[in-house]
Amino acid sequence: MLSKEEVKHIALLARIGVKDDEVEKYQEDLSGVLDFFKDLEKADVSxxxxxxxxxxxxxxxxxxxxxxxxxxxxxxxxxxxxETKGKYVKVKSVF
Amino acid sequence: MIKELHTKLVNGKITSVALTEEYFSRIESRDAEIGAYLTLMKESALVQARAVDEKIKNGEEIGMLEGIPCAIKDNICVEGVRATAGSKILDNYIAPYDATVIRRLKEAGAVIIGKTNMDEFAMGSSTENSAYQVTKNPVDITRVPGGSSGGSAAAVVADEAVFSLGTDTGGSIRQPAAFCGLVGLKPTYGRVSRYGAMAMGSSLDQIGPFGKTVEDVALVLSCIAGEDSMDATTAEGAHKPYESFLSGDIQGLRIGIPKEYFSEALDPRIKRVADEAIEKFKRLGAEIVSVSLPNSEYALPAYYIAMPAEVSSNLARFDGVKYGLRVNDNEDSIKKSNNLLETYLDTRRFGFGPEVKRRIMLGTYILSAGYYDAYYIKAQKVRSLLRHDFEKAFEQVDLIFSPTAPEVAFKIGEKTDDPLKMYLGDIYTITANLVGVPAISFPMGTLEEDGKNLPLGGHLMAKWFDEETLLCAADAFEKGFK
Known part of the structure; x- marks a missing residue:
């Protein structure tokens, strides 16, 4: 099972804002799929x-x-x- | 169907304008219930249709698709027309250019009547993941049309378009074709240009046609196939015209039945219909050969690693900077940083739906340091294993047969709570994407459920770039057992 901290870290890397009360649902969903990947361990790819x-x-x-x-x-x-300014694309400052 | 309409147009029995208006009037009376379309293009469609009628009036020759109304999945760009890909993040996006397939359809004179509903960014198997509407299966409106190209399938089966285009990353053309009783083709990876189709899994995606007959699908493929300098993965040497291979003769063709696809787990009612289809191929003169694809069990997990990894990378472009939704200074913001990162987090939080977010996060995890080798590299190596399986099988056979899906169209809402359950429905279709071979779904029979006869799809895969054998076999089946 992914920890709450891991889910928050992944969400930040993925640039998706996740609220605290959503973290648990992602924990469940993502862990379920990751468990399903265990089947691949048997595959001999040597x-x-x-x-x-x-x-x-x-x-x-x-x-x-x-x-x-x-x-x-x-x-x-x-x-x-x-959002544009003249011929330019306008964004917020990076920092 | 296309050929008949073409003859009527040439003989002056109908005009393209009348035909186009007929399809729009059907959309007006029916589509509120079906929900196949997101955007209608009546004005430009009638301009196109009038130009075709003018040519006919002047005694000029017209092509097979000329003047024929068609529908386009909403993740394929048509210049000047809204393209949402079923997502709120592209709610106001107007495509600035034509996809290569659209350019080719326009050059061929096909009349584009609208953009069809889909699972958000093609992620789903039911079209319930659209941010806009749920498309209903015209065969039984309590059921899903399949997905992700559900709108394109529903439009054709409801006679709201003659043919349509979809995209197929793991079965998104073939499964809805099966659920709706249509023919749907995923060409070989590299047969059709992906330029202008919004990328989901770049090593898996292909654009392909839906039609009521194999011949219709072949005609559309002849138009859209071929090398394109805008997509470096496209191959030269398309065997056009594909419709010329529909001889109806499959005498001596070797069709492989992989034992792994007909295991105990397959619903016996579906197995019975598939067995009957095998008998029918036999009666047409095909040789049925038992084959093995020993690594099949790894296809589904390998797909659900490779695909989200590519998704997380491809969807990074939806960041609120150059196009689409931008959420700035939201009072419900998670990070009160008032900088670009906040824009990213809020834009993607509000712009994407739950399944898209799940897959982006899954892909991000898979590609993150420490997990990349265990997941991503392993899955890529499994693709090599699967490719070897197919190379070996294709030494013995010309085609590989199975059902398209392990189920008939399911009820709306039946699977929305369980993403994993939804994924398992892709079992027969995903391998074609992982190894790149062409595959087709065609109506092979029906199954009675709740007093309704629901369509079942037969699925054939062929060698790389051998669309002609694939189409020939499906066409022979269709002609032999109407």
């Missing part, structure tokens, strides 16, 4: 490696070329920004 790409493709490469986007696409992108 003879295999980590696949880099499941369908065995080599790197797909393309030229590093700049290309024009239609001007209205810039507008569409900027219209999605929650």
């Amino acid at each position: 003879a295999v490696s980590v696949p880099r790409q499941i369908i065995g493709r080599e790197n797909g490469m393309r030229g590093d070329n700049a290309y024009e986007r239609a001007p209205h696409q810039t507008e569409l992108i900027m219209n999605n920004v929650p």
